[in-house]
Amino acid sequence: MTAKTTDTNTNLKYKIVLEGFNKKQYESILSALNRLKKSGFFAPGLKISGTSNSASNIYNTSNINIDTSIIDNNNRNISPKSKTATKVTLETANKALDHFIALFPSKFKPQTKTRRQKWLETLEQIQRIDGYDLGDVYQVCKKLRQDSFWADNFLSVLKLRTRDKNGVLYIDRFMTKNALKKRPSAFKKVFGVYKYFTYFENDQELLGAKTKNGELNSYNLRQLLNNKEYEELLEYAKEV
Numbered sequence: 001m002t003a004k005t006t007d008t009n010t011n012l013k014y015k016i017v018l019e020g021f022n023k024k025q026y027e028s029i030l031s032a033l034n035r036l037k038k039s040g041f042f043a044p045g046l047k048i049s050g051t052s053n054s055a056s057n058i059y060n061t062s063n064i065n066i067d068t069s070i071i072d073n074n075n076r077n078i079s080p081k082s083k084t085a086t087k088v089t090l091e092t093a094n095k096a097l098d099h100f101i102a103l104f105p106s107k108f109k110p111q112t113k114t115r116r117q118k119w120l121e122t123l124e125q126i127q128r129i130d131g132y133d134l135g136d137v138y139q140v141c142k143k144l145r146q147d148s149f150w151a152d153n154f155l156s157v158l159k160l161r162t163r164d165k166n167g168v169l170y171i172d173r174f175m176t177k178n179a180l181k182k183r184p185s186a187f188k189k190v191f192g193v194y195k196y197f198t199y200f201e202n203d204q205e206l207l208g209a210k211t212k213n214g215e216l217n218s219y220n221l222r223q224l225l226n227n228k229e230y231e232e233l234l235e236y237a238k239e240v
Helices: 023-038 080-101 113-128 134-146 157-161 170-179 218-224 227-239
Strands: 002-008 011-021 057-065 193-201 204-211 214-216
Touching: 080 113, 080 134, 113 134, 113 157, 134 157, 134 170, 157 170, 193 227, 204 218, 204 227, 214 218, 218 227
Parallel strands: none
Antiparallel strands: 002 011, 011 057, 193 204, 204 214
């Protein structure tokens, strides 16, 4: 890869040439650059173009104006919003970490600072990326540790964010398996849902849901469920 820069009217100009990539690699790079453009890392009006073939591909742009004022050189891939979210989920993970560690036998507990940090990062990612509540995850992990099969096969929190032979994250597999118990047929009618709960408003007990994209309140759920489905899920949420 080569890059040339010039300074004209205070705007940075780049010429980037990527050579020797196959079609799949080229398309991946082009997609990444388009995402950067969409996120505002390049100045408005930037045109991205290139050529590819099955043998060798050249991605060539010239006169690229980059608005460097919006880029944090130390954390250029983390927006202020995501940094705030990470801070919050790290604080929650910190509080929960020792409780999770206590579920495992001494020989499987993290013995070094580095290992402990990896467990902490896994718990943070389970919240921020996978969208699960650590209280719910803890209860499922507790059941798994008491299970005759999983007691010998679930030996680290790190397993939760690894994939099984079908490519499914164990955290998704475990949480879905737990949710299947006694759940109404309409449970999965709400996209991305992993838990229903109840809350009170004006002295009335209502249904809420936690999904991978955030929480839904009673009003939201009324738009997605008919009256019978809503009432069945409300009763279900009172029991779990």
